[in-house]
Amino acid sequence: MTDVPHPGEFIAEELEARGWLQRDLAYILGVPEQGINMIISGKRGISPEMAKALGEAFDVSPIFFSNLQNAYEMSRASAPDPSIAKRALFQSAYPVREMIKRGWLEDTPVPLLEAQLMRFFRKNDVRDIPGLAHAAKKKSYDEPANMAQLAWLFRVKQICSEMVLAPYSERRLREAVGELLPRHMMDPEEVRHVPRILAECGVRFAIVETLPKALIDGVCFWLDDNSPVIGMSTRFDRIDNFWFVLRHEIEHVLNGDGKGIPDEEIEVDIDLKLENDGLPPCELKANAEAADFCVPKVQLDSFIMRKAPYISEKDIVGFARRIGRHPGIVTGQVQRRLDRPEYLARLKVKVRHHIAPYAVVDGWGEPAPVAL
Structure with missing residues (x-):
């Protein structure tokens, strides 16, 4: 003193x-x-x-x-607790308080919190955790949400790493896309079959609530060459968004996108849209396949040509029945094509509560039952 x-x-x-x-x-x-x-x-x-x-x-x-x-x-004045600086560093890099709230970490003294972060990010040294070194040096606080996205990605990885599935089968997944999944796109309750169908193809699947300020829709990555993972946030709990994001991520799996890429370089799909400006080819392909899966392009083109600009709810419902889709899925694609996001929005029903009992779900007040 x-x-x-x-x-x-x-x-x-x-x-x-x-x-x-x-x-x-x-x-x-x-x-x-x-x-x-x-x-x-x-x-x-x-x-x-x-x-x-x-x-x-x-x-x-x-x-x-x-x-x-x-x-x-x-x-x-007494010297401050040295753990304050450590907690500030961790919170500057990741939404640690939110991670604790969500049950991803436990609220422990800093030494144990360091150990938890190393286990969460699969590192043997706290200095190797992605983003911490940058957080210690940065001077401004306008950092994008990429660290929150990385934390979300690792939570999906933590959950899916505990799943025991048969090796991935590209053939079975293509068959599922072509035949099995479309059978379940007329009734919102039918989304419950998605986790089982993906598991039978060797694809790990989890739904994890996105973190604040991180506009995450989904992700595809690989635990190894035979273990693809699809994570979704259902940030927009709507039937059209669910099937579009799911098919987008399935396309990444089918193309082998992300194999061998380090965790820090995996691209999380954020605010998925059909706009083409600046998107890499793999994203363009995934978007195109997802849109065609929701409503085949040829049929959608014909429908809009015949009915636009005066498309009624009756028109949507009849067209959806003919192509074997829920009206909300058709509405989503018509909205995109006509650039009218408010059009018949009431048809786009919620689906998360239908799939939640049959999938591994983390968030909305309940953490997934995995080891910390």
């Missing part, structure tokens, strides 16, 4: 230099002499009001006395 004198010592020296007594200063300030004695003896600090009064009495800036008091108090 630095030996910083109490401000009262300076006041005592100033009184002696001016030939004043404590009672003289009390008279000048219009306060009881006991109050001056308490300050000079170090039993009382200098309040902001007293700093202003002393400034007038001694003809100096009141800030001088405030600084004396602040320096004295800081010198006597």
Whole structure:
């Protein structure tokens, strides 16, 4: 602790230099002499009001006395808990508080929290956790949500790593896309079959709620060459979005996209749209296949040519029945084509509650049953 004198010592020296007594200063300030004695003896600090009064009495800036008091108090303050800096570093890199809230981590002292983060990100040294070194150096706080996306990705990986499935079969997955999955696209309740169908193809599947400010829709990555993973957030809990994102990620699996890529370089699909500007070829292909899967392009083109611009709900329902799709799925594709996001939005029903009992789901108040 630095030996910083109490401000009262300076006041005592100033009184002696001016030939004043404590009672003289009390008279000048219009306060009881006991109050001056308490300050000079170090039993009382200098309040902001007293700093202003002393400034007038001694003809100096009141800030001088405030600084004396602040320096004295800081010198006597206890050293902060060293874990504060560590927690600040972790929170700067990842939404640790939210991860604790979601049950991904436990709220423990920092040494145990470090161990949890290393286990979560599969690293043997906390300094190897992606993003921590950058978080320690960054000066601004406009960092994009990519670290939240990475945390979400690792949660999907943590969940899916505990699944035991047969090796991946591209043939069975293509058959599922061509025959099995389309059978379940007319009734919202039929989404419950998706986890089973994917598991039979050797594809691990999990639904993990996205983190705040991370506009995650889904992801495809590989645990190894025979173990693809599809993670979805169902951020938009709508039947059209569910099937579009699912088929988008399935296309990545079928193309082998992401094989052998380090975890830090895996691209999480964010705010999936059909716009082509700036998208890499693999994303363009996945978008095109997803759109055609939801509503075959040839049939959609013909429908819009015949019915637009006056397309009624009856038209949508009849067309959906003919092609074996739920009206909400057709509505989603018509909205995209006509650029009318509000059009017949009531047809786009929710599906998460239908699939949740049959899939591994993490979020919305309930963490997935996996080891921390």
